Amino acid sequence: MIEFVLDGRSKVNTYVQLIQQVKQALRVGLLTPGDQLPKVRDVAQSLAINPNTVLKAYRELEIEGLVEGRPGVGTFVRRTLAGSALANQAELREELVAWLRRARAAGLTPEDVTALVETTMRAALAAETPRTEPASAG
């Protein structure tokens, strides 16, 4: 069972925050098929939010085929988002930790690292995308 946390200062809609947290848990393997999501009533009470907001988030996850609601019982995970990526994560993480150490030794602050990662990721993705598109434009 996972526990939801809301970022009160975030501009992101509450129900979107809930969806993101479920997906995050599915990605890192914290939730696996068969697991139950917290009951609507419990989420509404512990976060002091509108139960309709929780229902909306769960409905959205259901439409995406990630969870299924069983009437009178609860909402359960149907499939995972981790896939083969999860197996490689430990190794990648080790490399990242080593890299972060080097970055720190080189005098980068955490903000510098975040900025570097974000700009590099954007640039790398932008460089990759055209290749995956069909070369019909000619």
Added chain:
Amino acid sequence: MEIALEAEQLGKRYGRTWALRDCSLRLPTGRIAALVGPNGAGKSTLLHLAVGLLRPDAGAVRVFGESPYGNPAVLPEIGFVAQDTPLYRDFTAAELVHLGGRMNKRWDAALARNRLAQLGIPPNLPVGKLSGGQRAQVALALALAKRPRLLLLDEPVASLDPLARREFLQSLMGSVAESETTVLLSSHLLADLERICDYLIVLHAARVQLAGPVDDLVEAHRQLIGPRHGDGPISGVAGVVRASHTARQSTLLVRTDGQAVDPEWAVHDVTLEDLILAYLADGETTVSHTAWEVPA
């Protein structure tokens, strides 16, 4: 779609002053609605009309299709927690639960006792000796024990400290999730409302300024920032709710008409709080300028 609360041209007058005027709205069942407005806007008057404590001087108010004033048929459907949660202070919480059972046909004493036990409220102390937060919880438990289909709360958390406020809203949301009660609550605490409410009613100067589902209202409004603007129409804009200007720049909160907004403007999404403040501020200037007989 069933309507829990409906007002049609509803008005209430004290002497020559209208406390509420031309109030028309329809609150569908299953909603948690916020009633927002400055002090004296008519919030309590609307709630008192809805619960049948006041008789309308104009128009009509209906709860599940029935007029609540002097109508014992519909009163069991309505739970009401008045401002500052008035209770008989010399009675204990246990006595109040018992009393409620004697005064109501439909009464779930077990529900009230369970709630109060869970919250750690002492049953045998006079409620006058409890903390404000505990008293508010007792009042809520009593209102819920009626198993109302419409729950009206008049500034339920205004006098509570932040922790008690949080606990109160937690128990309210938990019980609404179980019972599917329709809720209408008045409050000044906009940050709370953003998390809790999916329907909004803005009252100002005795009139309804805005009413509707929160998602629709937020979606229909935008903030525009651009070069100094006169009075001319802007493409994509159905109406300007609030405008502020500097020598070179204008900031507008607008109702959009669904079309793309003139690209001259930088367009930003609005939050529920932005929206409420804009509509309240709008009412403010209109009133004061007319009252002082100066051009707006």
